[in-house]
Amino acid sequence: QYVPVKGDHVIGIVTGKAGDVFKVDVGGSEQASLSYLAFEGATKRNRPNVQVGDLIYGQFLVANKDMEPEMVCINSSGRSSGMGIIGQDGFLFKVSLGLIRKLLAPKCEIIQELSQLYPFELVLGMNGRIWVKAKAVQQTLIIVNILEACEYMTAEQRKQALAKVSGK
Amino acid sequence: MKATPLSNCERRFLLRAIEERKRLDGRQCYDYRNVRISFGVDYGCCVVELGKTRVLAQVSCELVPPKANRPTEGILFFNLELSPMAAPGFEPGRQPELLVTLNRLIERCLRNSKCVDTESLCVVAGEKVWQIRLDLHLLNHDGNIIDAASIAGIVALCHFRRPDVSVQGEEVTVYTPEERDPVPLSIHHMPICVSFAFFQQGNYLLVDPSEREEQVMDGLLVIAMNKHQEICTIQSSGGIMLVNDQVLRCSKITAVKVAEITELIQKALENDQKVRKEGGKFGFAESIPHQKITSFKMGSAAVDTNSVEEQAEEIITKAGPPSEVFAKPILHTPGTAQIGEGIENSWGDLEESEKEEAVEEEGESEATAFECQKTESEDVSTVKETKKDEPIVLSDSEEEEVVILEPQELPKKTRAQTNSKQESTRKKTFTKRRRKKRAAY
Numbered sequence A: 001q002y003v004p005v006k007g008d009h010v011i012g013i014v015t016g017k018a019g020d021v022f023k024v025d026v027g028g029s030e031q032a033s034l035s036y037l038a039f040e041g042a043t044k045r046n047r048p049n050v051q052v053g054d055l056i057y058g059q060f061l062v063a064n065k066d067m068e069p070e071m072v073c074i075n076s077s078g079r080s081s082g083m084g085i086i087g088q089d090g091f092l093f094k095v096s097l098g099l100i101r102k103l104l105a106p107k108c109e110i111i112q113e114l115s116q117l118y119p120f121e122l123v124l125g126m127n128g129r130i131w132v133k134a135k136a137v138q139q140t141l142i143i144v145n146i147l148e149a150c151e152y153m154t155a156e157q158r159k160q161a162l163a164k165v166s167g168k
Numbered sequence B: 001m002k003a004t005p006l007s008n009c010e011r012r013f014l015l016r017a018i019e020e021r022k023r024l025d026g027r028q029c030y031d032y033r034n035v036r037i038s039f040g041v042d043y044g045c046c047v048v049e050l051g052k053t054r055v056l057a058q059v060s061c062e063l064v065p066p067k068a069n070r071p072t073e074g075i076l077f078f079n080l081e082l083s084p085m086a087a088p089g090f091e092p093g094r095q096p097e098l099l100v101t102l103n104r105l106i107e108r109c110l111r112n113s114k115c116v117d118t119e120s121l122c123v124v125a126g127e128k129v130w131q132i133r134l135d136l137h138l139l140n141h142d143g144n145i146i147d148a149a150s151i152a153g154i155v156a157l158c159h160f161r162r163p164d165v166s167v168q169g170e171e172v173t174v175y176t177p178e179e180r181d182p183v184p185l186s187i188h189h190m191p192i193c194v195s196f197a198f199f200q201q202g203n204y205l206l207v208d209p210s211e212r213e214e215q216v217m218d219g220l221l222v223i224a225m226n227k228h229q230e231i232c233t234i235q236s237s238g239g240i241m242l243v244n245d246q247v248l249r250c251s252k253i254t255a256v257k258v259a260e261i262t263e264l265i266q267k268a269l270e271n272d273q274k275v276r277k278e279g280g281k282f283g284f285a286e287s288i289p290h291q292k293i294t295s296f297k298m299g300s301a302a303v304d305t306n307s308v309e310e311q312a313e314e315i316i317t318k319a320g321p322p323s324e325v326f327a328k329p330i331l332h333t334p335g336t337a338q339i340g341e342g343i344e345n346s347w348g349d350l351e352e353s354e355k356e357e358a359v360e361e362e363g364e365s366e367a368t369a370f371e372c373q374k375t376e377s378e379d380v381s382t383v384k385e386t387k388k389d390e391p392i393v394l395s396d397s398e399e400e401e402v403v404i405l406e407p408q409e410l411p412k413k414t415r416a417q418t419n420s421k422q423e424s425t426r427k428k429t430f431t432k433r434r435r436k437k438r439a440a441y
Helices: A097-106 A110-115 A135-149 A155-167 B007-021 B098-110 B144-158 B211-216 B242-278 B309-318 B354-355 B366-388 B419-440
Strands: A011-019 A021-025 A032-035 A055-062 A068-071 A091-092 A120-124 A128-132 B035-039 B045-050 B054-064 B076-080 B123-124 B129-142 B165-168 B172-173 B191-199 B204-207 B219-225 B229-238 B331-335 B336-338
Touching: A011 A032, A021 A055, A032 A055, A032 B007, A068 B045, A091 A135, A091 B007, A097 A110, A097 A120, A110 A120, A110 A135, A110 A155, A120 A135, A128 A135, A135 A155, A135 B007, B007 B204, B007 B211, B035 B144, B035 B242, B045 B144, B045 B211, B076 B098, B076 B144, B098 B144, B098 B219, B098 B229, B123 B165, B129 B144, B144 B191, B191 B211, B191 B242, B204 B242, B219 B242
Parallel strands: A032 A068, B076 B129
Antiparallel strands: A011 A021, A011 A055, A021 A032, A055 A068, A091 A128, A120 A128, B035 B045, B045 B054, B054 B129, B123 B129, B165 B172, B191 B204, B191 B219, B219 B229, B331 B336
């Protein structure tokens, strides 16, 4: 179960609009709120194009046990720095929180080995969600399965699995 | 808890993958997930795992009077429960629609197909019959509950043994398992449900949908068949239009699948029978795999300590000198000492009257606690001495006993020496202010 922490970058799913605020599910006990002005270049006239069911990558502005968590998609200087709506294609899946932290460590071996397979885009949310997009559906599926299996595999087994995939 | 909503991204991806005939876990369109059947210690208790979907089945029996319109038949009772541990969307208040659908399907599959011979459950016609009760619990929901539940149900019924009964004239004797071996139920055939998920108005078809696939499917077709290729139940939900040959194709696939699964069930039942006869260990504890890593483990990583010394020296030289150290405490009276001087009181100006009586106290010195431990007993005596001089005023607050002290010999910038004394003086200033307010009212 994910507990929202201030400053954490997470992937959320938009579940509804309430006035000028989006309700986003982040996998915690409560849904987070995301104001439509919290995007780069958003003004009252120029609203971001967010639909129900879209994926959002943002960080928590407010996250404590007394209040509903609040998310934003801009950083303190008003830039988006990679946050915002995640593109339409690609696949979202869930892994354990420990694996995410391992993947986010600098010079993570898993990511380096995977990047040698084929090019892909990867977004890691601290709430256990990962979004992957590769050129072909098959490639995306392979990456998804390897990442999910990384939880229980040792480094040796992972190298073997990757060798099998790249050898194919 | 609310279930996680399915994002547009996932939905689109799944549909695209299905168009390319790819499934998330790498199966083919007509592939089933691994079916694992394990039995409990009791007869009639089994767990079926279809991939990650798990269903627990338990059969029990009881002697009851029969139904009025069927005096020579036993009673069958089926119950399926969706446990909240199966999925975050299931709450104790339940998902009534899904539950009702599943229950009805199980009933039609097992009761209407007459797979269990109810006549043989009769003991005394019109008076006593066996009531067989099948309870199914869903332990984990990863798609295709109906298949797993039907397999679990029929396996449990086959595995169950009821107590032996003998009727002699008017006397009915029910033997305990110790007296006579319990008797299995008489089962004619084994109906098994197979589910098909349809996508894009019946263009694409998947067998044994997983949970994600179920969320994006257009419609579901369930066919219950036994190994003699007799269809027991067929149900189509979701409102998709199916053509004749699609349904026929599905039934052919079902025949193949049912044959495989029936064989698997027979093997599992035989294995269990053998183990029990040989006196080996059986039950759920045995069927859990050992030596399996269930959480991930960080391998110990080597730390490079070559340049540590240089880094440490760098840090030390760059760091500023430590702040001033007070070498010697000033001894006021035996048992009270002062370390360091305090800074100016930053609370703002107090009135004249308050100033006379207030003992200003700022912050705490770090060595106070240390002093406190050593000199606690002596300090108490010091406090008591000063108490005798002035009147003791007890405030209404729930805080500790408040004592008003006169600052006689103590310098203005005194550091309080003991914790208790600190609190009392601090609280005293608070209460002083409060009393003033009350006076104003």
